[in-house]
């Protein structure tokens with residue numbers, strides 16, 4: 001099924017006079033792993049922040065499953081089925097792996113009594129947490145304090161925390177940042193597994209990974225979209241080659 005799940009139309013966001021995102025339009029198709037690449041400061045994280053409701057655009061609109069979400073708040077967007085990760089790790093170190101994940105699962109649950117859950121809901125939360133941790137292969141770490149887990153495991157836990165909110169669309173900001181080869185490979189495998197059941201928007205600097213797993217790529221430079229296409233189209237794009245001439249950030253993986 002290749003229908004549109006999210007449509008960002010002509011988004012612009014300024015910080016003071018700086019246009020961090022300028023007239024950006026993006027179409028995400030259901031089930032497609034779409035990557036956003038580009039140099040530091042290109043506006044990738046700002047774009048994710050706009051899609052997840054952390055920031056609101058100065059101009060433009062965002063539609064998710066044909067519903068306008070442009071002015072919604074992050075928790076409202078999360079409840080609609082869009083989960084996100086952050087560029088910097090975002091867990092509570094003194095909580096166990098299970099507790100961190102359960103807290104995330106709870107954020108999706110709305111009860112009339114606020115923080116109080118019925119017995120049925122507690123059971124549901126528990127099951128959802130277990131399922132999310134199982135998906136990222138962390139069940140054996142349930143009782144481990146997050147602070148004592150390896151960096152790669154903490155990143156896996158973050159993915160479990162997003163999955164615990166049962167999203168359809170995942171916005172992932174540099175999930176491979178700061179990882180060694182082995183840890184990276186584990187997360188890449190995990191992303192491929194998740195991509196079978198979810199739509200993924202992946203911001204990533206690791207070009208080997210991006211060109212290996214993304215079906216669609218969007219290149220951003222200076223807040224604008226330079227090109228969108230398949231990995232072959234991006235490799236062969238004149239605009240991309242021109243922008244990166246003398247700079248092997250993107251083209252190093254060619255061939």
Ligand SMILES: Nc1ncnc2c1ncn2[C@@H]1O[C@H](COP(=O)(O)OP(=O)(O)OP(=O)(O)O)[C@@H](O)[C@H]1O
Nearest residue numbers: 015018020038039040041042043044045046047087
């Ligand atoms: N909260 C903010 N206030 C002011 N300027 C900001 C803010 N957030 C981002 N910027 C600026 O907006 C531009 C785009 O930043 P952004 O973080 O979106 O880039 P990025 O593509 O994610 O970069 P990186 O690859 O380094 O993560 C940069 O010039 C950055 O300095």
Ligand SMILES: [Mg+2]
Nearest residue numbers: 044045046087
């Ligand atoms: Mg960023």
